[in-house]
Amino acid sequence: MDDAPKLDLISNLPLSIIESILVRLPIREAVRTSILSSKWRYRWSGITDLVFEDDLFLLNDKLKKFITQVLLLHAGPIHKFQITTSNLRICPDIDQWILFLSRNDVKEILLELGECEWFTVPSCLFSCQKLTRLELVRCELHPPPTFKGFLHLKILNLHQVSITCEAIQSLVSSCPLLECLSLSYFDSLALNISAPNLKYLFLEGEFKEICLENTPGLVSVTVAMYMSDDVVEHFEQSSSCNFIKFFGGAPHLERLIGHIYFTKFLSIGNELGRHPITYHHLKNIELYQVSFEDIKEILVILRLIIYSPNLEELQISGSSNTSVSPEVLDLDFWENECPLDCAFKCLQTVKMTDISGLPHEMRFIKFLLENSPILEIMSITPSVYAIEGRMHMVTELLEFRRVSPQAKIKFVLD
Numbered sequence: 119m120d121d122a123p124k125l126d127l128i129s130n131l132p133l134s135i136i137e138s139i140l141v142r143l144p145i146r147e148a149v150r151t152s153i154l155s156s157k158w159r160y161r162w163s164g165i166t167d168l169v170f171e172d173d174l175f176l177l178n179d180k181l182k183k184f185i186t187q188v189l190l191l192h193a194g195p196i197h198k199f200q201i202t203t204s205n206l207r208i209c210p211d212i213d214q215w216i217l218f219l220s221r222n223d224v225k226e227i228l229l230e231l232g233e234c235e236w237f238t239v240p241s242c243l244f245s246c247q248k249l250t251r252l253e254l255v256r257c258e259l260h261p262p263p264t265f266k267g268f269l270h271l272k273i274l275n276l277h278q279v280s281i282t283c284e285a286i287q288s289l290v291s292s293c294p295l296l297e298c299l300s301l302s303y304f305d306s307l308a309l310n311i312s313a314p315n316l317k318y319l320f321l322e323g324e325f326k327e328i329c330l331e332n333t334p335g336l337v338s339v340t341v342a343m344y345m346s347d348d349v350v351e352h353f354e355q356s357s358s359c360n361f362i363k364f365f366g367g368a369p370h371l372e373r374l375i376g377h378i379y380f381t382k383f384l385s386i387g388n389e390l391g392r393h394p395i396t397y398h399h400l401k402n403i404e405l406y407q408v409s410f411e412d413i414k415e416i417l418v419i420l421r422l423i424i425y426s427p428n429l430e431e432l433q434i435s436g437s438s439n440t441s442v443s444p445e446v447l448d449l450d451f452w453e454n455e456c457p458l459d460c461a462f463k464c465l466q467t468v469k470m471t472d473i474s475g476l477p478h479e480m481r482f483i484k485f486l487l488e489n490s491p492i493l494e495i496m497s498i499t500p501s502v503y504a505i506e507g508r509m510h511m512v513t514e515l516l517e518f519r520r521v522s523p524q525a526k527i528k529f530v531l532d
Contacts, residue, residue, distance in 0.1 A: 145169055145188065146176075166197040172204060182211050189218050198251075200228040207232055213240040220245040225270075230255035236280065244268075254279050261285050267292025275300040283307055306346065311367075325383070328360070330367035337370060337399070342377035359387030361418060365395060373402040374422075381405055385414035400426040401464075407437035410478040413451065419482070420455060428464045432486075435471040436479060436501065452481050462490045471499040475511040484518045493522040499530040 145168060170185055181203065199219050208231065219227065220242045227249065231237050237257040244265045252268070253275035260281070271293040276286075277300070290296060291312045299316055301309075304323035311319070312332040321328065322342040330336065361384045365371070376384075403422060409415050423429055468486055473479050487496060498515065500508050508531075515527055 144171075146184070163191050163193045166195055167200075168192070168196060168198065169200040169202075171200075171202045177205055178207050181206050182209060185215060186211060189215060196222050196224050198226040198228075199224055200226070202228065202230045204232050208235045208237050212237065213242070216240055216246075217242045223248040225249060226251040228253040229257065230277075231257075253277075259285070261289060265292075267294070269294065271296055273298045276302070278303040283309065287311070327363070328383075329363040330365070333367045334369060336368040337372040339368065339371060339373070340375040340377075341380050341383075343379040343383055345379050345382075360384050361387065361421070362395075365397070369395070369397070370399045371397055372399045374400065375404040377406045379407075381408050381415045381418050382412070384418045385412065395425060397422075397426045398428060401428055401430045403429065403431070404433040406435045407472075408434055409437050410476055410482065416451075416478055416482070417455065423462065424457065424460055429462060430464050431467045431469075432465065433469040433471075436473050436476075451478075452485060456485060460489050462486070463492065465490045466492060466494045467497075468493065468495070469497045469499075472501045473498055473511070474501045474504040475507045475514075480511070480514055483515070487518045487520045487522075487525065489521065490525070491521050493520070493525040495526055495528060497528045497530055 168188060170181070176184055185201070196219060199215075212231075216227075217240070224246055225248055227243070227246065228251070229237065229239075230253075233256070235256075239254065239257050239259050241260075241262050244261060247269065249268050249271050251273040252271060253273070255277045256279075258280040259276070267289070272295050274290070274293065274296060275298075281289075286301070286307075287310055290299060293313070294315065296313045296316055298318040299311070299313065300320040301307075302320070302322035304325070306324050306326055308327040309321075309325060310327070310329045310331050314332055314334060316333050316336050318338045319330075319333070319336060320340045324344050324346055328341070364384060400422075403426070405419065408419065419434065423432065465486070468490075470479075470483060483496070483498070487493070498511070500511060504511070508529075512529055515529065520527075
């Protein structure tokens with residue numbers, strides 16, 4: 119029995135199982151399977167996803183050589199090509215790799231190279247007409263004049279990319295199937311977005327303008343804004359209504375997340391309050407660092423929630439200090455701006471954080487409690503700077519009338 123030949127179970131595995139094993143291995147380990155047996159030799163060359171990450175532990179020259187060899191020996195289609203590493207310096211080899219990919223109907227390209235250098239994307243990238251996903255980090259992007267768009271692209275993510283505003287708008291509008299767009303770390307950008315199939319939008323940076331011109335399918339928006347002196351000056355000179363320009367093209371929005379200066383941005387313009395739009399699909403709103411000392415920002419919030427009849431969850435964080443101007447103390451504002459028949463019939467959860475107990479903060483909370491018939495939880499987290507006024511806040515909260523019999527107020531202390 120000891121002399122009986124041993125079965126080579128690994129080599130005799132079904133091809134489908136071998137392929138399943140290879141796609142789950144890091145690319146370097148997948149290449150090393152060639153040593154297992156003659157049947158495994160170059161079997162890795164047919165895998166469709168080529169992912170090169172920092173866990174390869176290869177320095178610049180060895181990493182360049184390894185990627186080049188993998189591409190040269192590869193057989194069959196390449197669906198995904200990803201380089202996410204800080205170990206690779208900019209070199210001509212990268213242009214050759216992208217040229218190779220452009221001739222192999224690649225579907226996904228993700229490039230994030232070293233942190234010290236910016237990579238100029240070669241024009242051959244725009245020949246990858248089968249692309250469905252493109253993610254670029256720290257690079258320069260210059261679409262050629264002859265470029266007509268990526269007809270199959272669904273995901274576009276540009277992070278710290280040097281590209282003109284006109285080129286971004288042209289790129290987005292020439293991708294008819296685009297569903298997910300992420301633009302981050304841009305400066306002084308005036309953006310007009312036309313993408314009829316867009317569903318998910320993420321924006322981070324300095325924006326002089328954001329106009330959702332043609333985005334009827336948009337369901338989720340996240341915006342994080344910064345403001346330089348130039349952007350502030352631009353806002354001060356602006357007369358158009360940012361609220362209308364932003365929300366006018368997103369009638370089916372379901373979720374909205376706004377960070378830092380977003381409500382300030384929406385409050386710019388002279389037409390706030392006119393031409394109300396009803397957001398029947400908007401169910402979740404999160405707004406951070408809202409100034410309850412600014413009447414226009416409060417109007418933005420009121421307009422959003424009053425014209426969102428199916429709102430279920432609301433989260434707002436304050437950004438206030440203890441100095442209040444006489445204008446802010448004019449509490450007649452609430453009687454003048456809030457409709458008497460207002461009711462948030464679907465609102466179940468409200469979370470207020472970084473609250474200082476300022477008059478308008480408390481009136482806003484009171485307004486929600488009095489007009490939310492199925493409210494379950496009102497969570498209040500006071501600002502770390504509002505220590506002395508916490509007992510007064512609790513006393514005032516307990517005095518507010520709650521139209522919902524099951525509404526609970528939670529006062530959360532970090």
